[in-house]
Amino acid sequence: MSVQVENLEKNMAKLTVTVSADKFEKAMQESYMKQRNKIRIPGFRKGKVPRAMIEKVYGPEVFYDDAANLVINQEYPAAMDESGLEIVSRPDIEVTQIEKGKEFVFVAEVAVKPEVKLGEYKGVTVTRSEVTVSDKEIDAEIENTRNMQARTIEVTDRPVQEGDTAVIDYEGFCDGRAFEGGKGENHSLEIGSHTFIDTFEEQLIGKNAGDETEINVTFPEKYHAAELAGKAAVFKVKIHSIKAKEVPELDDEFVSLVSEFETLDEYKEDVKKKLLKRKEDAAQGAKEDEAVQQIIDASEMEIPEPMIDMQCENMIQEFESRISQQGLTLEQYMQFSGSNIDKMKEQVRPEAVQRIQSSLVLEQIAKEENIEVTEEEITAQIEKLAAAYGMPGEKMREFLSDEDKENIERNISVEKAVAVIMEHAVEVEKQEEEKAEENSDNNSEAE
Numbered sequence: 439m440s441v442q443v444e445n446l447e448k449n450m451a452k453l454t455v456t457v458s459a460d461k462f463e464k465a466m467q468e469s470y471m472k473q474r475n476k477i478r479i480p481g482f483r484k485g486k487v488p489r490a491m492i493e494k495v496y497g498p499e500v501f502y503d504d505a506a507n508l509v510i511n512q513e514y515p516a517a518m519d520e521s522g523l524e525i526v527s528r529p530d531i532e533v534t535q536i537e538k539g540k541e542f543v544f545v546a547e548v549a550v551k552p553e554v555k556l557g558e559y560k561g562v563t564v565t566r567s568e569v570t571v572s573d574k575e576i577d578a579e580i581e582n583t584r585n586m587q588a589r590t591i592e593v594t595d596r597p598v599q600e601g602d603t604a605v606i607d608y609e610g611f612c613d614g615r616a617f618e619g620g621k622g623e624n625h626s627l628e629i630g631s632h633t634f635i636d637t638f639e640e641q642l643i644g645k646n647a648g649d650e651t652e653i654n655v656t657f658p659e660k661y662h663a664a665e666l667a668g669k670a671a672v673f674k675v676k677i678h679s680i681k682a683k684e685v686p687e688l689d690d691e692f693v694s695l696v697s698e699f700e701t702l703d704e705y706k707e708d709v710k711k712k713l714l715k716r717k718e719d720a721a722q723g724a725k726e727d728e729a730v731q732q733i734i735d736a737s738e739m740e741i742p743e744p745m746i747d748m749q750c751e752n753m754i755q756e757f758e759s760r761i762s763q764q765g766l767t768l769e770q771y772m773q774f775s776g777s778n779i780d781k782m783k784e785q786v787r788p789e790a791v792q793r794i795q796s797s798l799v800l801e802q803i804a805k806e807e808n809i810e811v812t813e814e815e816i817t818a819q820i821e822k823l824a825a826a827y828g829m830p831g832e833k834m835r836e837f838l839s840d841e842d843k844e845n846i847e848r849n850i851s852v853e854k855a856v857a858v859i860m861e862h863a864v865e866v867e868k869q870e871e872e873k874a875e876e877n878s879d880n881n882s883e884a885e
Contacts, residue, residue, distance in 0.1 A: 439456065439457050439458070439461075439513050439516060439517065439520075440455075440456045441453055441454070441456075441517045441521055442456075443521050443522075443523065445550075448743075449549060449550045449551075449740055449741070449742040449745075450548070450550065450742055450744075451523055451525075451547070451548055451549075452545055452546070452548075453517055453518075453521055453523075453529075453545065453546045453547075453548065454544075454545050455513060455514070455517045455543065455544050455545070455546065456543050457541060457542040457543070457544075458541060459540055459541050459542075461512075461513075462505065462509060462536075462538075462540075463538075463539075465505035465506075465509045466498070466501050466505045467489070468508055469504040469505040470492070470501055472504065473504065474486075474487060474492075479491060479492070479495055493538075498538040502536050506533055506536055506542070509542055510531060510544055514529065514531075514546060524551035525549070525550060525551075526548075526550065526551045526742070526745045526748070527548055527742065527744035527745050527748050528548075528744070529546035529547065529548050530546070530744070531544055531545070531546050532544065532547075549744040549748075550742070551745075552739045552741055552745075552798065554738070555737060555738040555739070556733070556737050556799065556802050556803065556806065557735070557736025557737045557738075558733075558736060559799075559806075559858075559859055560858075560859070561862055561863070562729045562733060562859065562862075562863050563732070563864045563865075564860075564863050564864070564865055565724075565725065565865070565868050566865040566866060566868070567721045567724070567725075567868075569717045569718050569721050570714075571710050571713045571714050571717065576709050576713065579709050579713055580688065580705075580706070580709060583696055584685045584686055584688065585683065585685060587685075587695065587696060588683035588684055588685045588686070589683070589684050590603070590682070590683060590684075592679055592680070592681055593647070593680040593681065593682045594647065594680075596646075597643070597644045597646045598629060598642050598644065598645050598646075598677070598680055599682070600630045600643060601682070601683070602629050603626050603628050603629070603680075603681040604626075604627050604629060604642055604677055604680055604681075605625070605626050605678040605679045605680075605681065606622075606624075606625055606675050606676060607622065607623045607625070607675070608620075608621065608622050608653075608673050608675045609622075610672070610673045612657075612665075612669050612670070612672075613669070617663075617671075618663075619769070619773045620671070620673070620773075624678065626681075627639065629642060633766065633770075633771070633774055635657065635658075635773075635776065636656055636657075638653050638655050638774075641653045641654070645677055646677070647677055647678065647679050647680050648677065648678075649676075649677050650674070650675070650676045651675050652672050652675070653672070653673040653675055654671075654672055655670070656669070656670050657669050657671060657776065660776065661776045662772055662776060662777060662778030663773075688702070693705040725860070725863070726856050726860060729860065729863050730796050730856070730859065731792075734796065734799055737799055737802075739795065739798055739799075741794055741795070741798075745794060746790055746794065747783070749790040749791075749794055750783040750787055750790045751783075753786045753789065753793075754768075754779070754783070757782075797852070800852040801848070801852065803858060803859070804851045804852065804855040807854075809854045809855060809858075811847045811850045811851050811854075815850050816843065816846055816850065819849075820834055820838070820846065821834075823846075
């Protein structure tokens with residue numbers, strides 16, 4: 439295999455990968471072995487048709503697509519390494535030569551990690567903040583814990599209320615016809631979660647278990663399914679059961695259940711300490727974000743579009759993972775929210791860009807400061823991760839890939855870069871910051 443690298447504009451590059459005819463022939467043979475049971479020619483038993491006969495009847499092209507995929511999957515990772523580039527996107531691949539007995543050639547267009555011209559990163563200003571915890575916040579935190587400890591009971595003596603979970607069958611009709619994706623059985627729907635379209639959930643309030651009813655809704659004008667956009671729909675719904683949360687009493691018994699304390703007063707004091715720590719951590723995080731954003735604004739970098747696209751896709755996958763824990767698929771979410779992949783990408787794009795900018799700036803600061811990560815620091819992080827999953831450190835290390843370990847090392851390096859920034863950051867009161875911004879604006883106007 440040989441790789442030719444051509445640098446393009448806007449931090450893009452083109453890799454031309456040439457694979458030997460022998461390797462392509464092996465891929466052709468592997469493709470034949472995979473497909474031979476599916477190809478039938480009169481006079482031959484199933485799976486016994488010689489490759490030469492198949493190629494004579496159908497042409498060698500019958501194996502090209504599969505063989506090309508095999509070669510690309512095998513050779514592209516090595517081509518990445520050989521290129522010496524820091525590739526930060528999925529490849530856009532085009533096969534430029536594919537013919538039996540000849541070299542196989544494909545081109546991969548990729549985004550390359552952009553260079554960062556750092557602005558000043560020592561001495562940035564951050565807003566000083568005072569952190570306090572109110573009795574109202576303590577009560578709200580305890581109420582949240584009570585709700586988490588609530589048990590689910592089936593309700594038989596009243597209709598659906600806000601906050602209940604209704605177990606339903608439903609089927610949607612538009613212009614009298616059932617539409618794709620509009621049917622579900624034994625679906626648990628929390629009333630007030632707004633996961634279903636329009637006023638669907640509100641119209642179930644007041645209905646009883648066993649009821650069969652019709653729900654009238656209107657799809658959004660910009661609904662992702664064009665055939666439903668802006669149209670009225672009717673859902674036929676059957677309510678199988680109603681479930682409600684039964685929240686435990688706030689007493690010493692509850693305290694002993696959720697903590698190591700015996701009295702409500704002790705528990706409240708502990709909740710206050712934990713809330714204070716959480717708010718202090720959040721305030722510190724906000725100051726770090728403020729500092730990093732100032733450095734981003736003072737730095738120069740050109741982020742290639744495919745890099746942003748991949749970050750958007752990763753963020754949507756993170757979202758999909760979160761909602762799956764609530765029993766909701768991404769397709770269902772898009773169906774009931776009137777969204778689609780393109781809309782979701784557009785929504786997450788600003789945060790995706792900000793994440794990339796932060797990562798690039800912090801990694802560059804780590805280089806400028808010659809920050810190093812020790813094996814002991816990596817081990818400590820793995821041990822911490824293992825503890826979170828309740829497994830021995832050595833077992834966790836076995837599960838981690840080389841890429842996972844590289845990410846751990848990169849994260850530690852970034853944390854150290856943040857520490858450098860904050861060590862030299864200057865804290866100012868909010869009023870001082872606003873005054874400084876006002877003076878800056880006035881000076882700009884005068885110029």
